[in-house]
Every structure is written in C-alpha cells, then in structure tokens.
Amino acid sequence: MIPPELQTRSFRPYIASSISSPSFSSPSSSSSSSFPTSSAYSPNQNPNPNSHFSSHSTSSSRSRFSASSFAHNTRVALALVPCAAFLLDLGGAPVVATLTLGLMIAYILDSLNFKSGAFFGVWASLIAAQIAFFFSSSLIFTFNSIPLGLLAAFLCAQTNFLIGAWASLQFKWIQLENPTIVLALERLLFACVPFAASSIFTWATISAVGMQNAAYYLMIFNCVFYWMFAIPRVSSFKSKQELKYHGGEVPDDNFILSPLEGCFHTLNLLFFPLVFHVASHYSVIFSSAASVCDLLLLFFIPFLFQLYSSTRGALWWVTKKANQLHSIRVVNGAVALVVIVICLEVRVVFHSFGRYIQIPPPLNYLLVTLTMLGGAAGAGATALGMISDAFSSVAFTALAVIVSSAGAIVVGFPLLVCILIFLRL
Known part of the structure; x- marks a missing residue:
C-alpha cells in the first residue's frame, strides 16, 4: 500500500485535526471566513429585500397614531346621554330590564379581566335592547303612519349604534390593537351625532310642548350641535408631532372631520329646519306674511x-384665506341681518309687542327698524372684531347713542329728554 504522503490529494483519506496538531489558516481562508459569501446563510440576514420598505411604511403610519383616552367624552355625553334616557323612557320596562342584565354581564366579564368578552357583552346588550325596543315601542301605531314609524325606528337604531361606537372607544385594548378602527369610530361619531341628537332632542321637545314651533326647536338644536361637533377639532388618537410645523398651525390630517363632513353639516344646518317646516306646514306656508317670514327666518338665522x-374655523373647508373669509362674513352677514330684522319686526315685534309701541305709523316702523338694525349691526361688528381703532370706537359709540335714543322714543320715553341726553353725551 502506498504511504499517505506519496498519495495524491484526491486519494488521501480524511484525517481530522487533533488538538495537538497545529492548524494554519491562509489569508484567503481567513478572509472568506470573516466575510460570508452570497451563498452562505446568515441568521441576521433579511431574506425579503422589500421588508425594509414595508417596515418603514408601517412605522411611519403608526407614528401618526398615539394611544390615549378619548378627549371628547364630555361633548359626546352631552349629546348622547339625554338621547339614551329618552329612548329608555320610550322603550319602557322591557328595554330597561334587557339592557340592565346585559350590562351586568359585561361588567362581570370586565372585572374578571376578560376585556374582549366585556366588549362583545356591551354590544350584545345594545343589540338585545334594540330588539326589545322594536317589540315594545309600537312606533307605527304612535305616528299612525308606516313611513314615519319606520323612519323613527331607523333613527332610534342609529342612535343606539352611535352609543355603542362611543362605548367602544372606552376600551384601551382596541386602541392598541386596531388604531385605524378607533380613528374611524371617532370620525363616525363627529359626523353622525349632530344629525341624530338634534332629531331626538326635537322629538322629545315636541312631545312635551307640541308641534307648533317644531322647526324652530330643530333650528336651535342644530345650531348647538353644529357648534359642538362641526367646528374643526383635533383628533384624540392622532400624533401631535406635526403641531410644530407650519408655524404652529394644525395640519388638516389631524382634524377629526374631512371637508366632506363639513359640507354635509353645513347643508343640514341651513336647509333641514326649512325643509322640516315646509313638510309639516305645507298647507299654510304662504297663507300670510308671518308664514313667509317663518321661511326666511328658518334659513337666514x-x-x-x-x-x-x-x-x-367652521368654513375651513371652503377657503383658508383670511381676507376671503372676512369678505364672505361681512357681505353675507349684512344681507342676513337686514332680512332677519325685517322678518322679526313682522313676526314678533309688531305682532306680539305692538301695543307697547307709542309712536304712530309710519314713524314707528322707521324707529323700530333703526333700533333693531343698528343694534344688530353693532353686535355683529363687535363679534367680528371690527372695532379695533379709534375711528371705529367713535363710530360704535355714536351708533349706540342713536340706537338707544330711538329705542327710548319707541317705548314712549320723552323726546326732549332723549335729545338732551344725546347732546350731553
């Protein structure tokens, strides 16, 4: 047999290196061991080259979300808690019993730290209460109309759903696991609560005092909830890091509502009371001057x-140029003030307080118009911040004196005394 040292490398048997035998590494082998080749697998190597970009986009999207408590609970509670009380009163004992039992079960599950069970328990309670409401309220017989009964049932179901959405925002684990759902629920509440709450509040008021001035009640509640929800608010769950940009101006992405919801809120504010009045008083809307004034007041107020x-900032979705907004406010506000003053004179002043006016016509119309229009113009100028220099202050003071004197003459204050007071001032 040929000794191993005389054999070629291909025929040499494998001899494992022992501890006693020294081992030498060539520069090529050391470099290859220090820097892995492309065919070698490394556990730290990312097999997916696109994962870097996906992780970057995910982190950037999550950076715009910050888990925190819902900051608008008071605002939503003022709208939905009275609605819930009215629906409970309308549904009666079956709804109260069903909801109480379901919420007790949800509370027990929450005390046992079973968060998802408590969440589904709340929603199951609301669904069961809504089913009990449908069988116990008899809305169709109450309104004596199938379309109105179905519309009222849909309104009650929508309000119940909004209450469930509000309750869902109180669960912190939903914010952490489903941030997009939380943002959608917050936007849903601010978009839909003004419609449902104003309708429920008007329904309750009509049930108490009657249908005569129902459109005015709806107009008042629309204005209240428009102020509470339609004015741009910063989201509770979006990151506030962008506030340092744009000179401290909040970016549009941080607002809860988009321009689309702002447009719908404006249309609801302007036209819904008017349409409701036309639908409920269609037979007498043009029967007298007071009825025509009702139509104008329900739009221009x-x-x-x-x-x-x-x-x-309510018209932020129209334009952000301050000069354009100021022009819109001044021009349209002047037209609206004139129409409102004339309609209030016909509808309220001369209709209800005519016996207190001591000046014979036509001077009484002139002085009442001067008093009301001058007072409204002064109040509007103050609200818009137009009284800011010496000239505007002098003009406002003169207007206040003239309006006060005209009002004193209208109610029978001596004319000579009014002139002396005016000259003294």
Missing part, C-alpha cells in the same frame, strides 16, 4: 350663525 361660526 342658521346662515348668520354659520357666518359667526366661521370665526372659529
């Missing part, structure tokens, strides 16, 4: 309120 709300 919300319109004037909309213009005042624009000083708080």
